[in-house]
Amino acid sequence: MTLGGFEARHVGLSVEGGVATILLDRPERKNPLTFDSYAELVALFRAAAGDDETGAIVISGTGGNFCSGGDVHEIIAPLLERDTKGLMRFTAMTGDLVKAMRACPQPIVAAVDGVAAGAGAIIAMASDLRLATPRAKVAFLFNRVGLAGCDMGACAMLPRIIGQGRASELLFTGRSMSAQEGLDWGFFSRTVEPEALMETAAGLARSIAEGPAFANAMTKRMLAMEWAMSIEQAIEAEAVAQALCMTTKDFRRAYEAYAAKRRPVFRGD
Template sequence: MTVAANAVTLPLGGYRPKHFLLSVVDRVATITLNRPERKNPLTFDSYAELVDLFRAAAKDDSVKAFVVTGAGGNFSSGGDVHEIIGPLVERDMPGLLAFTRMTGELVKAMRACPQPIVAAIDGVCAGAGAIMAMASDLRLGTARTKIAFLFNRVGLAGCDMGACAMLPRIVGQGRAAELLYLGRTLPGEEALAWGFLNRLVEPDAVLAAAQDLAREIAGGPTFAHAMTKRMLEMEWAMSVEAAVEAEAVAQAVCMQTKDFARAYQAFAAKRQPVFGGD
């Protein structure tokens, strides 16, 4: 994996990335892909820096949830044609494999990150941008959202960055096959009907709605949310019997947290619990 030169060493609230915008407010970190004149494409450097950020998030207790969005009315057009696709044509097989493994590290980092990730998707959401949306935990979109897994359009397979594993889990096998074989655009309303989007919001409100949702998550039991995310990931590879047992262990661990006791005490006192994340 290529590591960004300015790998994250500070708490996320004090970190200033070079290749996207980052703000932390009310325990929610908002990542904004910020090349609006090109519809926010990804580059070698932005891939690496995003990986570093999500890896660092596992050690940052001050951030409880993420929002990922794009500037200028689009989410992301995917890998930059000139800065990524062009150079790849000149690489040998080891170099190509190094690149595809590096892009896959972004999905791995997003899924391993304990904080839930909410994607705020407006406009174009294509290629690796669609993969970032897919790798998020929740997705809010607009009627003008255009999601497209475009890999076949450039002569590549649809099996990119985990799409063949994750997309069928979200929309179903047949629908995933349609999107990956055809590379067609999935508009916002259809994406909602298919279950790719959790809800539709007006374009000028989608980021605020995603941040509100992230703040609601951030106000919950942080350790338990991380456990839920981990089990959602693990249980796809388990039998039902193994999953039930794994959840028994996971829930017993959560019952040892102070948040579990806080919730009981608040219930007994007829008030809302205030979770501390421990």
């Protein structure tokens, strides 16, 4: 299934020019997640794994905010009535969202405006690239609601992005990371004004989608796999990965374009 054929009912979805845009669209509540939107996002990112027409994905929120996390009334309150098995089913599902985001071959660009809290902060973290507005605030606020900071892969991924000490501070205190801190610490690639956020994110995604899709997917895969490798293992793995990329038609297209002094047009094969 291509993402263009995916029937989304709980999040906004549009596909244009090789870029899929996902919008969390409950602005009156700062775009919280529900059981249904969680499940739909998992299904959407899993569907992306089989989509050869989409080269990059943008995820954002409407109404000046990214995502306020799990809906207090539609998720948090019902969880208080579940037994341990029921709670495990929920936490496994939330983890599946991050797994699906990391497993989909397309690079994901998070466009963060306003609040990105709880699971919203995790979605931003699990994306491959993150842009922000100056008013963005990212809060891994789990301990503020009586939970551990080790949620949906935060203790594994966040230290690798911003460092162990900074991640520890955010996860132990639950305080908000400002856009400037996020930029200084490497969480955000850049900041742009709110009115330019979506255009900038779409432009970045288009530039990625116009690149060699197989090679981009390999880069994403190796960035994830090499976390658990020694330098020697990583060099060996990258040698295999790069040799595979050299078998693609896009590699030949790049050479032929260079020889002809023109820009290559990649097709993903």
